[in-house]
Amino acid sequence: MAKIIDGREISRKTREDIKERTLEFIRRYGRAPGLAVVIVGDDPASQIYVRNKSKACEEVGFHSEVIRLSADIPEYELLSVIAKLKTDRSIDGILVQLPLPRGLDPKVIIDAIPPEKDVDAFHVSNVGKIMLGEKCFYPCTPAGIMKMLEYEGISVDGKECVVVGRSNIVGKPMAMLLLHANGTVTVCHSHTVNLKEITSRADILVAAVGKSKFITDDMVKEGAVVIDVGMNRDENGKLTGDVDFEAVEKKASAITPVPGGVGPMTITMLLENTLFAAGNLIQKR
Ligand code: GUN
Numbered sequence: 001m002a003k004i005i006d007g008r009e010i011s012r013k014t015r016e017d018i019k020e021r022t023l024e025f026i027r028r029y030g031r032a033p034g035l036a037v038v039i040v041g042d043d044p045a046s047q048i049y050v051r052n053k054s055k056a057c058e059e060v061g062f063h064s065e066v067i068r069l070s071a072d073i074p075e076y077e078l079l080s081v082i083a084k085l086k087t088d089r090s091i092d093g094i095l096v097q098l099p100l101p102r103g104l105d106p107k108v109i110i111d112a113i114p115p116e117k118d119v120d121a122f123h124v125s126n127v128g129k130i131m132l133g134e135k136c137f138y139p140c141t142p143a144g145i146m147k148m149l150e151y152e153g154i155s156v157d158g159k160e161c162v163v164v165g166r167s168n169i170v171g172k173p174m175a176m177l178l179l180h181a182n183g184t185v186t187v188c189h190s191h192t193v194n195l196k197e198i199t200s201r202a203d204i205l206v207a208a209v210g211k212s213k214f215i216t217d218d219m220v221k222e223g224a225v226v227i228d229v230g231m232n233r234d235e236n237g238k239l240t241g242d243v244d245f246e247a248v249e250k251k252a253s254a255i256t257p258v259p260g261g262v263g264p265m266t267i268t269m270l271l272e273n274t275l276f277a278a279g280n281l282i283q284k285r
Helices: 007-031 042-061 075-087 106-110 124-132 139-152 171-180 195-199 262-284
Strands: 036-042 063-069 093-094 162-163 184-186 204-208 226-230
Touching: 007 162, 007 262, 036 075, 036 262, 042 162, 042 226, 063 093, 063 171, 063 195, 075 093, 075 106, 075 262, 093 262, 124 171, 139 171, 139 226, 139 262, 162 171, 162 226, 184 195, 195 262, 204 262
Parallel strands: 036 063, 036 093, 162 184, 162 204, 204 226
Antiparallel strands: none
16 A cells, blocks of 8 residues: 655645744844735636635735736736736735636736746746756746655655656646656656556656546556646546546555645645745845
């Protein structure tokens, strides 16, 4: 039976630490780190994510603002909201919740966020820095996964790492972070031939596909570490991962559950990034 990697527990401990560092920050600089979350439209899943982000900020003592905008806002108005946040000294991190409604180009909007406040690490300049291995923000989900591996004492050095999924938010940056940690990394996607053959080689397998129970036990090596990024709803509306947990758990040495695995870590890393941004901005002023 695999060890269940408890994302809630790792997240709780990390947030306690962030809370302490936040108190220290406030003592030194006389203000709290600040995060602005911009949500456009009324996508129900996004509403929940945004509420959770703002609750997490409160929990660790950050200042947070949620800016709710109508789905039909013109691009120039959204850009002017971002421009105001750019110069707002109480705001260290700016996050525009994705997906954006049709008619708004996420690339234009994300690239309007100043890189030093881009706590999602989606700006082209931060993406470039990740590729080069320069110190910067790391996207929250891959960063949370690296933190979980570190917490569990799972070394990536020299390991066969297979990432299934090549999104800009998870798959691609995940591959980079594993590579920087000296893993031998393969990225698989919908055009991959012999997927099972490749996933079966993995010492560390990261599933970020977006398909319920896509990774079955015959695709997993005995003793592998399996990280499930999936957040899918099955036919009964139940939250499921990309991994067939019941079957894979019997083969893996460690596995993240859904819910309670990677999910809680993502918001925790957003808090880390905001505190990091606040520290950098204070030094520059
Ligand atoms: N939508 C789903 N995940 C994310 C995320 O990590 N950041 C933002 N901005 N939007 C998202």
